[in-house]
Amino acid sequence: MKFENHLLKAAMLSTISIVSLSAGSVAFAQDTAPQASDEVDENVIIVTATKREQTLEEVPVAVSVTSAAAIERAQVRDLKDLQTLVPSLRVSQLQSSANTNFIIRGFGNGANNPGIEGSVGVFIDGVYRSRSAAAISDLPNLQRVEVLRGPQSTLFGKNASAGVISIVTAAPSYEFGGSAEVSYGNRNAIVAKADITGPISDNVAFSLAGGINKADGYGTNLVDGSKTSERNRWYGRAQLLIEPSDSFKLRFIGDYDKIDEDCCFVGNIFDGPTGAAIRAIGGRVNSAGIFSYSEYQNFASENKITNGGVSMQADYEMGALSLTSITAYRESRAKTNADSDFTSADLIGANRGDVDITTKTQELRLASDFDGPFNFLLGAYYFNESINNKQALTLGRDFRNYANALTAGAYTSNEALIRALAGVPSTAAPFGGQGQGRFEDWDYKNKAYSVFGTADLELTDGLVLTGGFNYTKDKKNLASNTTITDVFSSIDLIQVAGAAGVPAVLPAGAVGNTSTLYPRITACPNTNGAPTVCNPFLGLQALQFLPPFLNIPNAVENGRTSDGKLTYSVRLAWEATDNINLYASYGTGFKATSWNMSIDSRPFVSDFVAGSPAQGAPITASPIRTAGLSLVNLTSGTRYALPEEATVKELGLKAKWDSVAFNLTVFDQAIKNFQGNSFIGTGFVLANAGKQSVKGIEFDSSVNPTDALQLRAAFVYLDAKYDSYVGSQFGDISGQSVAGIPELSTTLGATYTAELNDGKTLILNADYHNESNVVINENPAWRQYKREVNDLSAAVTLRLDTGMQFSLWGRNLTNAKYVSVNFPSVVQSGSISGYPNTPRTYGASVKYKF
16 A cells, blocks of 8 residues: 555665764653653653753743643643643644644644644654644653744754644653553543553563544534534554664654544524525524534534654764654545535535645754763754645535525526626536536645754853754745636626626616616716616625636746745853753744645735726736736735744743742744734635734742642733734734734642552642633624633542552533634625534543553
């Protein structure tokens, strides 16, 4: 099979890269740490945020670390639940299992368009996951999750302009062990997973892991009573650790996971004027409120996602120098389909997507560990990715009647006349006929390389100056083969109104429209002092949302971008005392051009100025028109968004004593040309915000009043706004706050551990997460729609000295309700839809460790 052949090829390439090693490497914590266990001292967390082993209080970077023990205690069941423990992180699952946005400090994008890589980079065991579909799978044997805030380009080779989520799993152990766990909860939620690790020989160890995650959906399809927003996913993972000598080791990882579920629930927030038209043709819209968790679907949503890959990390040490090589090959495929109108009427027959992603990466790092005041890290990174993206949106069997209801019969009553005037052959399909639509086929290739490094100079005892740099070169090629079969959208209604034989001006004394006179004007009514006259077809233009598409490359647009950027950072860190560390830093970041790989990809205004020859006014010359490439109803827009350029200024304080620890960061961060991707009801608009900025304060702390009790508190204050955003879908919104980013986020937690008789341990854990009230959408007309998050989770665990443990757990125990995202309802102008949060979940689990 193709996938297995690629895995074999990647393994061979990994072996070749080993031969090229000639000097040694910094040992990563994940390379040497044993299987994560509750016995690990969480007050001494080793992190690799700077790609060197340091304790959390020593690392001079704004980083949140969530340990495996904390994740287990909190019973985090899904990666998106992690935001309840890390208040600076937001994870939003959108219209499919393959569309998830990771947001740090108010910056994040990457969902809904495979041409956009996230501004937040996701790395799993050092391997970059370029798209969210490849980053959301369940993972076994988590050792920790590091959330690095702010641009990280000088240490990570690809797209870290807003931050990094680094997920670290445990390496194989030479001590035989493992675990097995089964959990059951409401909505028939079943989570079962197991792992085993141990030695094969004195210098070879292995680990195997696998699991399933299933649950009935919390939404109900009122058409047939089926459940939506279910869970149905599984994974398998194998590792091999080979250490031929004390100075050389290899870690191989192979993984495969699959998702096959009906997701994601969409509810009606506002039933607009189109609701009457839907009911007029016998359809139904659930306007009972989004938190009824009930919707209409003519067919079940399809979300089939497979991810798999292999990686090899080689570490070779030679005295004070060390070399690390990480070679990886990955494949990801997401196949989706949805009844996107979410009514019982068949308006949208299908909204299919089939995205294939193949990614090859290679990273090399040379690092020093000198006894003197100077140390360095120097690295190089290579990225090669290809994407094939097939999308299709077709009209359903009821769309024609729906369009007729919206236009009071004008859609069909004018059809014969419009067809005759436009010269549409009689053999062409009827307007709005079932199966007409858009059919896209995109081919995308991205090659990038970067060199990066840092250097540390200890100026005096405890005072370290660090400088870093990254130079990235990124090239992208894009080609499209898109066809539109919607007959009506290919007609110029202005040209039709001014067709030969039809007067351009009404005769004297004629007022209004007649059945035979169709003035060639673009506005209605006419306000130039003449009698009120109208082009009777103008009201139908809103139904032309699938106009002909200009494919690229073409004679004007070559479908290529090439970006290069040098970024840098400088930091001064001071170990003031044994307990207090301070730092000040300034850094820059970069993310290359993102292509608009969707039907809304349109020529820039510099290449084409829209207009109809029938309007009577001179047509503005433009390269596309001059080249004879202009199409009917072609409009201007964007083909791609310009590169993001980030800056951040930070002041940090980290303190730790025997029973108290806290971290404080004050920062000012901005991204020039932030790449915004907004849904408008029929598609997405990709545009650059001139500048988006956030000023903020981050504080997290833990206190142990007694050995048995740990208290935790974290607060994040964000003042996020668009300093400049002239070309948004809503016009100029410069100065407006960024929607969906709460001003204040709070996380409170407590863990009580009681040692009972006979080796039993009782662990009580509770976590509370709050996000202050915030506007959800940038639309100025929707400012009344807000969200406030109040999430309470708790778990009780009884652990026996035999390795058995029993837990009762619950998430969102108060059953708080809020809307995570709202958007214009598909082909229902004036209506509003949204994604509600997951209702209360609870259950029990049994785990055995050996």
